[in-house]
Amino acid sequence: MTDTVDKKGVSRRSILKGGAALTGAALGSGAITGFPTIWAQNIKNVTLRQFGTGVSNLNEVGQKVKEDLGFNLEMTALDSDAVTQRAATQPDSFDIADIEYWICKKVWPTGNLQAMDTSKIKNYDKIVGIFKSGKLTPESVIAQGTAPHTVGFVDGPDGKTFAKEQTGWMTLIPTIYNADTLGIRPDLIGRPIESWTELLNPEFKGKASILDISSIGIMDAAMVCEAMGEIKYGDKGNMTREEIDKTMAIFTEAKKNGQFRAFWKTFDESVNLMASGEVVIQSMWSPAITAVKSRGIDCVYQPLKEGYRSWGGGIGLSKSLTGLELEAAYEYINWYLDGWVGGFLMRQGYYSAVPETSKLHMSENEWGYWFEGKAATGDITNPFGDVLAKAGDTRDGGSFYERMGAVACWNAVMDENQYMVRKWNEFIAA
Amino acid sequence: MTDQTPSLPHAASARAPRTDSGFSLSRLPDAVTGWLLSLPLALVLLFFLVLPIAMIVVVSFWGATEFSIYPAFQFDNYEFLLTSPVTYQVFFNTIKYAVITWAITLVLGFTIAHFLAFHVRTQTWQIVLFLLCTIPFWTSNIIRMISWIPFLGRNGIANSTLISMGVIDEPLEWLLFSDFSVILAFVHLYTLFMVVPIFNTMMRIDKSLIEAAYDNGASGFQTLTNVIIPLAKPGIMIGSIFVVTLVMGDFITVRFMSGSQKANVGRLISNDVALLQYPSAAATAVILLITVLLVISILLRFVDIRKEL
Numbered sequence: 001m002t003d004t005v006d007k008k009g010v011s012r013r014s015i016l017k018g019g020a021a022l023t024g025a026a027l028g029s030g031a032i033t034g035f036p037t038i039w040a041q042n043i044k045n046v047t048l049r050q051f052g053t054g055v056s057n058l059n060e061v062g063q064k065v066k067e068d069l070g071f072n073l074e075m076t077a078l079d080s081d082a083v084t085q086r087a088a089t090q091p092d093s094f095d096i097a098d099i100e101y102w103i104c105k106k107v108w109p110t111g112n113l114q115a116m117d118t119s120k121i122k123n124y125d126k127i128v129g130i131f132k133s134g135k136l137t138p139e140s141v142i143a144q145g146t147a148p149h150t151v152g153f154v155d156g157p158d159g160k161t162f163a164k165e166q167t168g169w170m171t172l173i174p175t176i177y178n179a180d181t182l183g184i185r186p187d188l189i190g191r192p193i194e195s196w197t198e199l200l201n202p203e204f205k206g207k208a209s210i211l212d213i214s215s216i217g218i219m220d221a222a223m224v225c226e227a228m229g230e231i232k233y234g235d236k237g238n239m240t241r242e243e244i245d246k247t248m249a250i251f252t253e254a255k256k257n258g259q260f261r262a263f264w265k266t267f268d269e270s271v272n273l274m275a276s277g278e279v280v281i282q283s284m285w286s287p288a289i290t291a292v293k294s295r296g297i298d299c300v301y302q303p304l305k306e307g308y309r310s311w312g313g314g315i316g317l318s319k320s321l322t323g324l325e326l327e328a329a330y331e332y333i334n335w336y337l338d339g340w341v342g343g344f345l346m347r348q349g350y351y352s353a354v355p356e357t358s359k360l361h362m363s364e365n366e367w368g369y370w371f372e373g374k375a376a377t378g379d380i381t382n383p384f385g386d387v388l389a390k391a392g393d394t395r396d397g398g399s400f401y402e403r404m405g406a407v408a409c410w411n412a413v414m415d416e417n418q419y420m421v422r423k424w425n426e427f428i429a430a
Numbered sequence: 431m432t433d434q435t436p437s438l439p440h441a442a443s444a445r446a447p448r449t450d451s452g453f454s455l456s457r458l459p460d461a462v463t464g465w466l467l468s469l470p471l472a473l474v475l476l477f478f479l480v481l482p483i484a485m486i487v488v489v490s491f492w493g494a495t496e497f498s499i500y501p502a503f504q505f506d507n508y509e510f511l512l513t514s515p516v517t518y519q520v521f522f523n524t525i526k527y528a529v530i531t532w533a534i535t536l537v538l539g540f541t542i543a544h545f546l547a548f549h550v551r552t553q554t555w556q557i558v559l560f561l562l563c564t565i566p567f568w569t570s571n572i573i574r575m576i577s578w579i580p581f582l583g584r585n586g587i588a589n590s591t592l593i594s595m596g597v598i599d600e601p602l603e604w605l606l607f608s609d610f611s612v613i614l615a616f617v618h619l620y621t622l623f624m625v626v627p628i629f630n631t632m633m634r635i636d637k638s639l640i641e642a643a644y645d646n647g648a649s650g651f652q653t654l655t656n657v658i659i660p661l662a663k664p665g666i667m668i669g670s671i672f673v674v675t676l677v678m679g680d681f682i683t684v685r686f687m688s689g690s691q692k693a694n695v696g697r698l699i700s701n702d703v704a705l706l707q708y709p710s711a712a713a714t715a716v717i718l719l720i721t722v723l724l725v726i727s728i729l730l731r732f733v734d735i736r737k738e739l
Binding site: 081088212214261272273277421422 | 494510516520580583586603685690693697701705706707
């Protein structure tokens with residue numbers, strides 16, 4: 001049902017090579033300063049098993065870990081439902097869970113993850129405010145939904161309930177986040193798109209799509225209904241039954257009128273729908289836009305006046321992680337926030353939790369384009385070498401502060417989650 | 431399954447060497463040998479069929495939270511399922527897909543089998559053509575299914591060909607992500623399951639019966655309805671059971687070919703499983719199992735397969 005991709009790149013040869021590279025890399029990167037050198041001897045034998053959604057489970061990260069830190073990182077990519085399932089039901093099958101904050105809200109009560117001591121996190125102070133106080137800048141208003149800081153801390157190492165403020169014990173270390181919006185095909189639409197309401201505009205009858213992952217799809221639906229002025233939500237991230245009913249009624253009617261061409265569940269499906277021209281406007285993820293563009297097709301991640309729906313992911317540690325493995329995991333986290341991964345992710349259009357360290361791993365042109373929203377001064381390529389933008393282009397939506405400052409709602413899990421899921425299933429079946 | 435046991439002891443005792451020393455099966459009473467011989471199959475069925483189904487039935491009465499299930503005896507899952515209008519709609523859809531696919535695959539399968547069995551004269555060519563039918567099965571069925579998507583799409587080969595031929599002006603929207611595409615994929619995937627058993631029974635029909643019908647002045651159509659169809663009935667039934675159960679249990683074809691827009695029971699179950707709602711999935715599975723068993727028992731009313739084989 002779920003396609004499991006086991007990304008293991010561990011051979012005897014690579015372990016030997018890694019061991020040789022270790023001394024140099026460790027000195028060069030400064031990644032493991034502050035840890036006793038004795039680690040370098042034992043840590044080679046450590047293998048950490050990480051699983052998560054495809055976005056940050058990249059082979060390149062595993063290889064770089066091997067080079068810089070010397071131990072092995074085994075990665076498994078699953079879809080968000082399967083990730084939730086595994087984190088909740090199979091605590092011994094992983095060491096590191098790379099999950100989203102709303103999944104954390106669901107999974108933390110099972111006790112399968114352990115809280116992390118922030119005093120061991122070197123760059124803790126540099127993590128952006130969104131994940132600590134909830135405020136991007138001191139003046140920011142906190143968006144609706146499961147904002148990361150609300151599920152980011154617990155009272156102590158064994159805390160079961162989320163703390164309201166920073167406590168020194170973190171549930172997830174933020175790694176990657178972004179602001180999502182609708183993707184459009186400007187060449188097939190031919191006019192400016194400014195509002196979420198356009199998703200249900202009869203002009204795009206049979207050419208629209210929404211994603212069929214209930215917890216995210218319902219948010220996009222809510223953004224649309226609110227923009228249409230049909231429903232005023234108390235909190236889009238925590239709807240009442242009545243709000244859920246109304247939202248689904250509006251979307252069911254649109255579905256029956258033939259508004260949607262298809263629903264998508266995986267990244268590839270969304271890319272194919274858009275690239276083939278079956279769909280001209282749909283909910284989409286940032287790297288999917290990139291994938292469409294790299295085929296030479298015009299596709300825009302359209303900023304909308306009502307704001308973005310945002311999401312954030314982080315890495316959590318399994319309860320069963322102890323001793324050397326636990327130390328290796330902390331080292332991995334410190335390395336993660338140290339900048340290389342941040343730069344690697346930011347060059348794909350995501351944001352890193354500690355932008356200032358990522359800056360060191362990006363060229364001035366890249367930093368200007370991706371983070372500051374400036375016009376590119378030369379070709380912008382992603383880490384895989386595809387050209388995404390040419391000189392003079394600017395990023396859709398502008399700078400980091402413009403985009404993350406305009407978040408209307410975070411991906412969330414609601415109190416009425418089960419009811420919502422049933423209603424969503426009915427919508428799909430209707 | 432145990433009905434077969436009475437015939438087995440004879441074979442066993444006939445084959446067992448008649449030695450005077452040591453342990454030998456022939457010393458055991460026939461009844462015991464029979465039970466022993468059927469034991470492995472009975473155990474396999476018990477552990478891999480009966481127990482899992484019993485488990486599903488038990489879990490269907492349990493309760494679920496967002497991330498766990500807890501033992502209980504409650505009818506909530508069934509209550510929600512049986513009171514929701516969507517359930518009936520989805521079951522109706524499932525049966526609709528099954529009936530339409532069955533009808534089309536039956537006509538196609540019967541025609542192909544008839545051609546292979548009676549119009550192709552040499553056995554070599556029969557085998558060659560039969561193998562030809564199985565070639566699509568060399569790739570996975572997901573690939574066979576997905577390859578329809580670019581073909582049927584708005585700017586796909588089918589639409590662009592029709593437009594360039596001047597048959598249509600606007601691309602046909604209903605070609606893809608519709609009931610049409612779902613049923614097309616089902617027919618494509620499952621016709622062979624109809625061809626094989628029908629071909630098999632047709633090959634066993636004594637050719638002299640057809641000659642006799644011809645000698646007695648029966649027309650081709652009369653031969654078909656009075657000789658071939660009655661004798662091919664077991665094959666038709668087996669093919670029908672294959673196709674109906676495959677279509678009713680499917681979820682992936684419906685998801686891909688309808689662009690997730692249509693639902694059948696399999697998709698309800700897979701959605702529930704994905705969202706950790708195992709008890710609700712189990713309840714749906716139980717209802718589906720009952721429906722499929724009913725359909726098959728109705729089919730078996732028409733033909734006693736065991737007698738005919």
